[in-house]
Amino acid sequence: MDTLKPEIARLIASKEQRRHKLAALPFAEKVRMVVQLQRMAAPVLRARGRAVHVWALVNSEACHEAMTPPRRSSSQNP
Helix, strand or coil: CHHCCCCCHHHHHHHHHHHHHHCCHHHHHHHHHHHHHHHHHHHHHHHCCCCCHHHHCHHHHHHHHCCCCCCCCCCHHH
């Protein structure tokens, strides 16, 4: 039974390292990962009769530009 403890400790440490690695990823990369999971699950869910919608990704640079408010020039400041 004691031989399991080192293995369990190693697995728990590995899981914690993986969580930290995923937490450090940029938000856009996390979204891409979710979409990939959706693509993988979609055929199975559709075969079970579920309606599935996989998110459509857009160019992240174009999306960032569209969501960023325009900067005010110094001549526009009151």
